[in-house]
Amino acid sequence: MGFRSLLVYSTVAAAFSPSLAALGTRRALDTATTAYDFVNPLIGTRNGGHVFAGATLPFGMAKAVADVTEDNQGGYASNGSPVTGFSHLHDSGTGGASSLANFPIFVHPGCKNDTVNGCVFPKSQRSVGVVEGSVSARPGYFTIGLVSGIKAEITASNHTALYKFTFSGNATGGNAVDGPLSPLLLVDLTDLPNTRKNGTASVNSETGRMTGTGTFSPSFGFGTYTLHYCADFKGGSIRDTGVFINTRGGSEPKNITVQEDSNSPPIPAGTYAWFKGVEKGDALIARVGLSFISSEKACKNAESEIPDFSFPDTLATAEKAWKEKLSVIQIDTRTTDNSTGPVDMKDLQTIFWSGVYRAMISPQDYTGENPLWDSDEPYYDSYYCIWDSFRSIHPFITLVDPYSQTLMIRSLIDIYRHEGWLPDCRMSLCKGWTQGGSNADVVLVDAYLKNITQGVDWDTGYEALIKDAEVEPQVWDYEGRGGLHSWKNLGYIPADDFDPYGNGLFTRSVSRTVEYAYNDFCIAEMAERLGKGDDYEKYTKRSGNWINLYKADQTSSIKGVNTNFTGFVQPKYLNGTFGFQDPTFCSPLNNFDSCYLNPNGHETYEGSAWLYTFFAPHDMASLITTLGGPDTFVSRLDFLHESGLLYVGDEQGFLPIFQYHYAGRPAKSAERAHYYIPSQFNTSTAGIPGNDDSGAMGSFVALTMLGIFPNPGQSWRL
Structure with missing residues (x-):
């Protein structure tokens, strides 16, 4: 065989170093704060980047953001399209259909003629415009202003989304322009791609607590999944509660069930809580717990993770989690130029740290939320897809966060243990479509060769590799070869x-x-x-x-x-x-x-x-x-x-940037890397050349600017 080199290094770093150099040591949190401040989650939210821009924890399950009407695979897009709601689960950077975004909440500052049916219920009709310049995001936080007079702020814990809706001076509460508002908040039994098969929802007339369940289809795979929610509110008193279906709402009954029928998209349905006595400048807090197990588990998740509805405390916890994750990398910014002339160090650092951040969004930790089998092993989801992620995401995580990569490897092996095959793609507890080879093989071997061993059952892992290589499944569209x-x-x-x-x-x-x-x-x-x-x-x-x-x-x-x-x-x-x-x-x-x-x-x-x-x-x-x-x-x-x-917007384009090394021309690799960053990877909202594929573009940027590009699945030795 030819070269067995895993590591492409040195002269690629020269394209950026000493501007950017990995030191590979954990830093104090005050230093990591600088890294945190350079992250811009809005990079890649325009022109098909489909990056998730909202609030989440590293590899967290809850991913909350505003959903817009166009180019909305990640929920929010920086294209000026109006908002249809705020939902709590998303995937990031997917290239095909919209994903997840189940059970969106939507807030009307008031209802026309001060009647429930003066509010608009269907998602297709209720969208509201975005205030220009109102959108801002940082790790663990997202905010947006709506022309209806609402400022929405979002943060999250691992299984729970927390929303703060503040009503500004131009919000109206029914007939009156002045005086207290009477906002109506609804939870919709839908998802962004409109795949709901069935659903149930109920509302408590005294507390306003809303719970519900829905069954949906995955965005790039086979089967269905069932999800549950539990929404509670703080701020304002309950005026009325009820349900809605299609375009109408009413205070009776307090629960609703919908089954799959001939409507396409599925008929709008859900619950609402109508509040009273909310002054302008006041805020409604909405806490939405999620679970794949049950509505009761969703409520427990919310109550244990955010017991007091404190937005500042929840945000502070999220910020701390991100600062700790980013603290494993240190950069040196003592020079501001390179061979091509002056470089804006702020832009370079924004490109770099934003790439690192996006590489830590997925796969998502669903441990304790897998209803498919009983296991003490970790369960990660949204391997979306390994055909993309084996090339840069998993090699990057292996280098900077081997603990998380160990949990992911254990999860992949446990999926094989219970479903019979390693996934090539997986989302929403479902088998995703296979795009090429059985590339979980590469991920497992890469981890094994990098000494990812703690608690990993490598005998079963090797068994899974051999099955991929030797046994053809009945349907190889979603597993095996x-x-x-x-x-x-x-x-x-x-x-x-x-x-x-x-x-x-x-x-x-x-x-x-x-x-x-x-x-x-x-x-x-x-x-x-x-x-x-x-x-x-x-x-x-x-x-x-x-x-x-x-x-x-x-x-x-x-x-x-x-x-x-x-x-x-x-x-x-x-x-x-x-x-x-x-x-x-x-x-x-x-x-x-x-x-x-x-x-x-x-x-x-x-x-x-x-x-x-x-x-x-x-x-x-x-x-x-x-x-x-x-x-x-x-x-x-x-x-x-x-x-x-x-x-280079498709992941197969990564390796040819570095293949000059093998022909003895590493400086050419550096030249190519320095061309693509920042010409196609930059700080704009369209700042990646293709969809991010769960952080593939982000991890490519991070590895390249560190001056190291692992050839995944190979050992360190030459």
Whole structure:
């Protein structure tokens, strides 16, 4: 095999150092406060970044923010679109459908004609505009002003969201402009993507406590999940309570049940509490506990985590948690220039610390909230998705927070123990869609090689790896690998594969082949460490299968002009002959949106054959030789970066930035890194080139600016 180097270092750091240098020591909290102050959670909340901008704890379950009407996969987007409510669970940076955002609360300062039905109930009709310049966020805190005269502030504990709604001078309480307000607060049995199957809700007429349950579909996976909430309020006295359905509300009954029917989206339904005697300048506090177990557990979560409704105390706890997490990294800002000229150190630090922050949002700690099986092991969710996160998120967490990474590894192994397979993607207690190989293999092996051992059952972990490599599931759309018969016997996944052993999307034959090769290499590394010689030999041999789709005489042209590079991975048929996919296809220059996870997908996934030809991270010496030697390899990399073929907004684009190292040109890696940061990673609300994919872009920035890019799944030694 080729180089087995995990660590790409030194000259990449030169692009930023001594402006940014990792010292790897825990610092005092007063120093970490500086880091905290540089975090801007709004980076990536525009133009498809889909970053979650709201309040949460590191890897916390509760993730609360305002939900807007457009580009709202993360709930809030900095695009000026109006707010439909405030919800308590989100994923960050997802690329597809909106995720979670269940049971939103919405506040009317008053109802027209001072009647309940003077308030608007349906989500599709009740949205209210945002006051320009009113949005601000920092770790553990989010605030937004609404043109209805409400300032909303949000913080969170691990399972509970806390909202403070302050009513300003332009808020109106019904018919009167002056005098006390009579605000109405509702909780809606919906989620952002409108997937509710059924739901129940009730309200206590004396206390105003609202509880409820709903069953929903995951945003990128198979199955359903059931979630529960418990909402309590402080500030103002109860005037009336009741339920609403569709466009109407009434004080009787005090509970409501809705089942799946022919309405699309699901019919609006929920509960409300109508308050009285709220003066302008006063605030209503809403505390919303969440649980995947029961409404009673949601109430207990809220009562134990935020017993006194104290917004300042809850915020202070969240701030402290984030400062402690950030304190493991130290930077040196003694210089303000580099080879390209003056650098705004404030901007660089904002880019860096905001990336570190986003890398610590997910996966989410749902320990104690898993109703699917009984276990004493940790349970983490929102591995969304490992196809993205294995490349930078988990390597980053392993370096700066090995304790959390240990819990995540134990969680992945426990998922295998109870569901039979390692996930390649998982959210909302459901199996997510597999995009390529079985890349949890890479995450486990990377952790094993980095001595993540405390409490980890590595015997079961290795068992899970072997099952991925040897056993084809009946449906490989959401677990394991498909085409294993061909993989074992032909050494590649045919574009016309005959697979009577399981079923799934018969696409991505090229990208799955090169990913399976790397998955097997990682298994071989662990087998070697465990002394399993036969397995080591088997999987090392299979890891060389990437070469089987290399077509040495394949040329490539762009708009009829030959690129002068020959040799690319190409689809191959069962009979051993090659097919054809334009090497530029699925790049920004040629049908970029044509290679997604659907039945009409093609032989590469979210990237071109130009890009996937470079994916042999375990066999770089052979790859460089195959592509014509170091000089040609460097020229080809230059063309990839400079022609417009590479999109660094997808995670496969990360490794080619650093592959110059393997050809003996590390300064070129530094040059590329310094180009992309800050040209495509900057401090604006559109400051990442693609969706953040649960922090993949953030962890890429953090690792790159630290001057270290782990090649995941490989050992430290050269």
